[in-house]
Amino acid sequence: AQKVTQAQTEISVVEKEDVTLDCVYETRDTTYYLFWYKQPPSGELVFLIRRNSFDEQNEISGRYSWNFQKSTSSFNFTITASQVVDSAVYFCALSEAGAGGTSYGKLTFGQGTILTVHP
């Protein structure tokens, strides 16, 4: 069975601090996909990134960066120079892959990390 663990329930930082959100996953699949979503107070989930299990290259997008370590089954998310607008719940998710390498799309979510950035 798949499992995603986000050990940090809540994180509080002051604006401009860097913050890392941890994500550890479990799966028996050799091909899988990892995601990060942001859920602001409005409730709508915003897609941030998708990474497949064969691509361990780290990625940077503006102030966001992701570190995928297959050896430790981790997919951590770092926000550099945090801003108040970054305050939200962040979810890490895992999906299994179907035939042909595409995902069935069935997501298993972690419990989420509530990030609060204070001015």
Next chain:
Amino acid sequence: GAVVSQHPSWVICKSGTSVKIECRSLDFQATTMFWYRQFPKQSLMLMATSNEGSKATYEQGVEKDKFLINHASLTLSTLTVTSAHPEDSSFYICSATVSGLAADTQYFGPGTRLTVL
């Protein structure tokens, strides 16, 4: 692109009534849509997977007779909560998979907050 809408955004109903929630993909055809439920301060739990033109696949523990799902077209899926009770009060979120483009990414609707009195 890849916009998913839900209607209504919130609904309050009396216990015992039925409520229908619509999920639409606005600018793409979604062969697969998913329905999730999220209780306050909790994570999203998948309820069912809906494929156009076929019966939905429900997750273990989800009553298919209570949560009716219809996926009549490639852009619309509906979730009907039948005989709703206060314990059904939750945030219901749908998502859609973009067919043929980044097929592994789900795009989520804004959610529907259901309150059953």
